[in-house]
Amino acid sequence: MVIDDRQSRKEFYERVLSREKFDPIFIWTRSDFEKHKETPVDGYLLDVFLDLGDWNGSNAAELLRDAIQSAPRPAPVFLISQLWGEPRILDVLKQAGESSASVIQYLAWSEFEAACGDDKSAGARLDALQMKLFSELTRWHGRSGFRPAPDDTIRILLLADPQFGDPQTDPKATFAENWIAKTLKTNSQKPGGDPVPDLIVLAGDVSYTGRPDQFALAEERLVHDLMVPLWGKNNIDRMRDRLIIVPGNHDVNLRFSAADNRCFNPSTKEFTADKPILVNDENVAYPSHREYALEPFRRFAHRLTRQREWQDSNSMSWVDRRYVHCGIRFFALNTVAELDAESPSCARLSERDTRAINRSLAEDMPDSIFSIAVSHHGLPPNGTTNEKGVDNWLTVGRDCFSMHKIKLWLYGHYHAYSARSLNDPPFDKEPLWMVQIPTTRISPSPRGFCVLELKRKGGVVVDAFVNPYVFENGKTEKRESRRVFG
Structure with a gap:
């Protein structure tokens, strides 16, 4: 899921996130995000500052805290910005670090511009950026290194x-x-x-x-x-x-499960009947040996x-x-x-x-x-x-x-x-x-x-x-x- 407040960047994103390797969902507005925040995805490409439109000056840390960390399918986050040198970004990164969401890469917007350029080295940069994103997703999700050809049995x-x-x-x-x-x-x-x-x-x-x-x-x-x-x-x-x-x-x-009913006496070295599992105020039992x-x-x-x-x-x-x-x-x-x-x-x-x-x-x-x-x-x-x-x-x-x-x-x-x-x-x-x-x-x-x-x-x-x-x-x-x- 790509989350950015500048739709003018769509062409760059589409070139990098080609459908041969990725299947992106583009989110340009807060209202779009509210519609799709429960959509399970494999990763988030998230602009650090969301200033335009109905975002109303939101930022990546807020989205991580309020939605992404509790998404139905855990997924890694790539933060992207063209403002990494600004002092205000440090506060956003500190807040992002307090979230349980997994931020795995910090990307500069200039990497996308260079990968989509017209010079001779742009193709190599595009391949490298795609491979970096794909490899990080593969590593985080534990995807197998098994790579059969499309027609292989x-x-x-x-x-x-x-x-x-x-x-x-x-x-x-x-x-x-x-x-x-x-x-x-x-x-x-x-x-x-x-x-x-x-x-x-x-x-x-x-x-x-x-x-x-x-x-x-x-x-x-x-x-x-x-x-x-x-x-x-x-x-x-x-x-x-x-x-x-x-x-x-x-x-x-089953001996771990059965242990809830037995108590070992270190003096006699014998097992005796044990007390029932403790319960809370709602009469719900606390954890037992069964979980082991x-x-x-x-x-x-x-x-x-x-x-x-x-x-x-x-x-x-x-x-x-x-x-x-x-x-x-x-x-x-x-x-x-x-x-x-x-x-x-x-x-x-x-x-x-x-x-x-x-x-x-x-x-x-x-x-x-x-x-x-x-x-x-x-x-x-x-x-x-x-x-x-x-x-x-x-x-x-x-x-x-x-x-x-x-x-x-x-x-x-x-x-x-x-x-x-x-x-x-x-x-x-x-x-x-x-x-x-x-x-x-x-x-x-x-x-x-x-x-x-x-x-x-x-x-x-x-x-x-x-x-x-x-x-x-x-x-x-x-x-x-x-x-x-x-």
Whole structure:
């Protein structure tokens, strides 16, 4: 969003913010800003002094304090001015620093004039200014360095339910991660073989009981036995942004939740009943140990991916925009946010967290991008009555998926592979495809993994296939592909 009081600058802004890399919204008046201040954007280019028209002598610090710091989608701010040398600007910068909005660059208007000039060096200056803006936006939002060509197929390795530390681990699953990497790497080296996957989705139940040692083992196996053979030891740090992870019910450390009812006596070294959680004057409980139940998983996910949301987001549900430049985005959905020791089988989409996602996408144009949901729980397999699905799918999930035109839903939990679609309203005109990812390690289920292929044309997904693999008789076998979009 460009906010300036001089519309005469529009031509300069349009040249710098070309639609090949940017999609600017121009705001020239206070009334225009009031209409669009709730519009989610990826960044703000903000003139420091807004003197003309109905701005009435406003400035950047006021907008940061009154609107931008509380915008529905957090976004970085670029301050621009031709008056950086004036003493009055120091007071504005001091006030801006008191805001929680993130100011990441201070730009001189002369940079825009030079980039749009007629001399021989103007082209190089324009490229440099565009790259600076684009790189800062990419860095701040944590966008992936993955940059496929517009017609390249995107391949995604789908994994679920390894449950490291589970006593039900199949004795033949000792080298499961090695087998996955070896199979895909070997295939990539054959004439006409498919390249190794570009991304990895891990749909929950990484651990057995959410213990830190189980996550440490998982990290070791995933990095050294899977990622290193696939992508190379020297590439691991730069490939961490290729992972999409969500928690499962086994990743909730229930001992932290259960600790609210128990007290440890250091003298007797025994546990005894504890007092109820304290409440405030409105009879609302103060924080409890329940909030720590997913902390080991949160730390594991952040170490593995370095994704900022694992530190900043309380809900663990968000829209993952790291790959929007590839024409895809992921809805990472936490279905175990309300699971605790009192309700150990709860599987729900938090209405509050889903509403926050809706608000962050207020001006969403879902037709322009391929949206994929990733969660641990999904819809129970057909014909089963004892499997747990998302409890509030009909009241919360279905509307969210329809509203944002989610095309594909990836989930685990049920330990067996399947690919099917929902064709009832509101998915009667365009079905919602679902891929149920098999477990890689747990018996007696048929163990395996999948590779999702997103066929693209001009940067847009036009077709999608899922390729299931099974571990059988000491080898890995590929089964029949299934079209899941197109």
